[in-house]
């Protein structure tokens with residue numbers, strides 16, 4: 001081989017190598033390397049009482065832990081607790097509807113959670129990263145498993161587990177067959193975004209005439225749940241997720257409503273309820289990755305989220321910050 005053709009050969013080799021590297025990085029779900037991933041052991045994680053509280057106080061301030069997780073009748077019946085903001089950041093203007101809902105639901109944190117010496121929690125996001133993760137048995141080992149919206153477990157147990165301690169939802173995200181996707185004692189926690197969300201749960205639980213208008217997607221008209229399972233999330237957590245994690249304005253013009261995703265809200269909640277907070281299934285593809293499906297259970301892309309009022313890149317920054325400071329740990333990659 002002459003020296004000229006040797007150089008040609010080496011240049012070709014380098015080109016092929018670069019092409020393979022580019023192909024590899026594009027074929028990945030997105031361009032993040034496996035940052036903030038920790039290997040999973042079969043043992044229960046060591047749990048330090050008060051750890052999440054210490055971390056939460058750094059992010060949300062010292063007094064956020066004093067807030068009740070769920071709204072209580074006594075705060076709206078005898079004493080009319082004033083709220084500075086309207087839904088979804090407060091209850092201002094929705095008190096009457098809320099009062100009727102609180103009269104037929106409950107607010108207690110179940111004894112099974114109260115009695116734990118140290119609360120190990122995992123928040124399971126709906127992200128595609130859970131697919132083929134085989135994390136099911138790991139997820140089932142946590143004391144509290146928090147799930148979101150209509151994310152299924154049936155048929156996905158190997159990847160996402162089958163235990164659901166808490167599920168956050170709103171009418172448009174309620175699963176039509178709640179018995180199939182939850183356990184008999186799962187707490188179904190309503191995240192209210194508008195007064196109609198209180199009205200919907202009232203009509204369901206009291207079997208009153210359903211209202212079809214006022215929702216961006218038709219919620220269930222019949223919903224087979226036990227009222228004892230229902231809780232109403234304190235909108236305070238939506239307020240601090242928006243303010244302290246995303247720096248969003250709380251008072252916004254009616255049309256442009258920026259708000260945290262339900263997953264970010266769930267992490268905020270977990271940092272107030274738990275001693276240890278792990279997450280799994282969080283992280284969106286990059287915006288240019290238009291064909292990548294976002295859920296572990298259905299084929300939809302980022303396009304479906306246009307008009308949702310979420311800024312997923314800003315949320316990724318907030319989650320990375322929490323991972324870096326050790327407030328939460330990640331079972332999948334980010």
Ligand SMILES: CC(=O)N[C@H]1[C@H]([C@H](O)[C@H](O)CO)O[C@](OP(=O)(O)OC[C@H]2O[C@@H](n3ccc(N)nc3=O)[C@H](O)[C@@H]2O)(C(=O)O)C[C@@H]1O
Pocket residue numbers: 124125126127128148149150172173174260261262263264281282283284285294295304305308310
């Ligand atoms: C069309 C639409 O409005 N989609 C919204 C859906 C939809 O309403 C429900 O799935 C019910 O069908 O709900 C949302 O979210 P969604 O139900 O998709 O996902 C729940 C939470 O998981 C985290 N997630 C999800 C996918 C992904 N690739 N990475 C993630 O990190 C997010 O934190 C997300 O909140 C929602 O409530 O936040 C936000 C989505 O914008």
Ligand SMILES: CC(=O)N[C@@H]1[C@@H](O)[C@H](O[C@@H]2O[C@H](CO)[C@H](O)[C@H](O)[C@H]2O)[C@@H](CO)O[C@H]1O
Pocket residue numbers: 170172193215216259261262304305306307308309
């Ligand atoms: C004013 C109004 O109803 N806006 C709707 C948004 O709330 C809704 O976003 C969705 O609103 C939900 C609350 O109802 C959750 O925040 C969810 O994460 C978010 O995606 C989008 C969905 O495509 O449709 C608009 O018409």
